[in-house]
Amino acid sequence: MYQNIMPKIDFWNFLSPLDITIFCLVLVITAASVIYGQVLKNKALSKESNDEEQSFLDLLILGRQLTMPMFVATLVATWYGGIFGVTEIAFNYGVYNFVTQGAFWYIAYIIFAFFIIHKITPYKAVTLPDLVEKMFGPKSAKLTGIFNFFNVLPVAYTISLGLFLQLLFGGELVTNIALGTTFVVLYSMWGGFRAVVFSDIIQFFVMVTGVFLILAFSVSTFGGLGFLKENLPEAHFSLTGGQSWSTTFVWGFIALSTLVDPNFYQRCFAAVSEKAAKRGILVSTFIWFCFDICTTFGAMYARAVIPTAESQHAYMTYAIQILPDGLKGFVLAGILATILSTMDSYLFLAGTTLSYDLAPKRFKGKVKFHHLGIIIVGIISVIVSIIFKGDIKTVWKTLGSFSASCLLLPVIYGYIFPKKIKDNQFVFACLLGVITTAIWRNIERPAPFKNVDELYVGIITTSLGLAFYHLLNRKKEA
Template sequence: MKSSLVVYEYLSAADWFVFILILALTFGAAIYGHAIKGKNKGGVLEYMLMGRKLTLPMFVATLTATWYGGIFGVNEITFNYGIFNFITQGVFWYIAYIIFALFIVRKISKYDSVTLPELTGKMFGPKSAKTAAVFTFFYIMPIAYVLSIGMFLNMVLGISTLHGMIFGALFTCLYSAWGGFRAVVFSEIVQFVVMCSAVLIVVLFSVHAFGGISFLRAELPASHFSLTGGNSVLSTIIWGFIALATLVDPSFYQRCFAAKSTEVARKGILISTVIWICFDICTTLGALYARAVIPQGEPAYAYFFYAVQLLPVGLKGFFVAGILAIILSTLDSFMFIASNTLSYDFLRNKFKNVVLTNRIAMFAVSALCIALALLFKGSFKTIWLTLGSYMAACLLIPMLFGYVRPGKISDKLFCFSSITSALLMTLWAVTAKYHFELDGFYIGLLTSIIILSVSLIYGKQNAKSVNNL
């Protein structure tokens, strides 16, 4: 198989027909969702949370689909490090999902919030809400997914990645801004079915063409079957902590806030976890076959090129549509939440029309994502590690303290802990050449734990002193 190719030259008329048909079904679903909303014609709650009427099937489809936009980044990690990807991008996250479903969902339901920063404000205070909004905005910005859509259009149409990012982001903004969360959810129902089917088809045809695990073991380096993939234990463990950022992930909170009930949210996350496990097995196996068959391929692109050459006419178009569905399902959700953060959490008191502000903000977010994708030089691993590290190290511990010991952390303490952790992480990164090698994430996490623990212990001692007087 070729390690590089112009994809559109491999697509027949039948493939283009299938691709365009699925694209039409996706946007037809968004239009249908908008048409059936009935009397709920406006309002912030309808636009941002679909009026809190998300049923279990819709919840599962939209949450599952939202989580996989960085397909090229995941494939790149598998291509380079093997099942290390399944551990760091899969197993660690499943644990976090289950924790969220069993312990977090019921705790947040009583606050009746619209966004994660608003929830933070109700738990700790107004300054905490603004602090959380800053971290949320930079964490949820779909930088990796704008990059993914650019890479996709580069491979399929042959245009530059930069132009692909611009066209893809603009296209996503138009339908998301028009229909709000309802358009996002209904389009993701179609995307969910297509993306899951596409990755499964690649595995089935791979096994048929080359054989099973014995073929992979014979063709791949031994390190590809190591849990660490040749990486250090510390660099592997850090992904476990980053996975815990799920406990403060805005997209999880948005779906829970939009669910018809707490039980829908809890069951939905658990069902989605099972689907994610199956999906990750398929993408990991597919990328391993790509590495085995095209070892000289470009890591981020190899899986895509491999599948296009492997599949027969008709299914090529279905697979290409599936990859686009994977990217769009995350890009539109993250773009929407980032614009919600700007319009609702930052600008709500300055501009009365939150919906209009949200629509304008979406285009501003797109431009910023493109600029940052260029700044990160197109590295998925760097994007995820950087943004995920700050969110997990700076917000995770204060939020968990708030759930476990409600009312014990003040507004000022929350802000001090989060901001100090972020500053020390940044300082550690800037002065990297002057100290021993340790990821700044651990510095931020340790800072957060020390500040909050000392404050709580000191507070208890003061309380005892007062009681003894």
């Protein structure tokens, strides 16, 4: 322990009236941005035909008018809601967090910017399943919608929000999750994607500044790398963090699921141009790199200073004790902004999947049904977070594994070999992948394969499914 920094604290004893004022002020500004976005939405719709179809297009993708600065702000802000999960990994494993939650993902972002955007632009799609339908067929679109729904369920972020509220107000985690989710559901319903974007702009500034301040005060208080090396296990500076390379590379494949991540696609579909989307992703990647440096080393300082702290809460507990009055409230608002900016995006997009991609035709495109979809998603997210017992890392790995192993390769092959993969072939390969992934996850594996992750099995069987279906069709045609 250093300078009386404690592993567990009552947060209210460390917050001054100035901190509370600044924290509330950031929340008020965020609320004002949502209201401003709603006013702009009403003005935009009044200039158009104001029919339901145009209204729904504005609700989902802002009428394809997302400029590059707004694109960067909403994309960056959307990607870091699991700050409690990321800092927990860094607290326990050090640099391993930067590799698995940072470096692998940068590769995926760059691939998306240079090799994917120009392929999807001509389709003028609204959602990822809509794009898949235009590439492969209606059955593939429905299956993709189901995968998407589970991929964007904001379970990790409902847990993060619950943990944040629990630290401040105490009580049961489940109660805090339910209350926090209800709040986000209400404002996500009201303003649509425009409200998400405008709130993300404020949250982007606060969250990036907040994590930078934590690292800056850590270095000025305790020193640089020398301090960390003296007070942390050697494994914290290893690329694998003491884990096997096989386990480490699983995160690499999960990162590649960005190539089928509906949040990425939604913002690219909403962008004002292909150039704005491409440049926006590259600028965002640089900002993510800086953000990951701050969160990884900030959590490592927490481990060095208060090693006995509970890993999920350690980063926030540490930050509040090293920052001066005023900045504590700002950083708290930054951590909350990091969670909310991702949670509202995922909540909104999961609601879109229900109301647009999976809904019967008579309900498709109805604004009120989209609102109902968001409510349903909120309820399901709370239930699933209880099932996972608040374990964010397990949520990411479980839901990410299914998406990466079953959906990734068929879509990528579709880009590489356009019009070559048929609707039924796509469905067959994806279903084969999800079945084998689920089986492998739950069976007792023989000794030689005990450490083979289910993601690898899913990727292999999905690829074999595509090849087998192709060969079978060629024989029938012959």
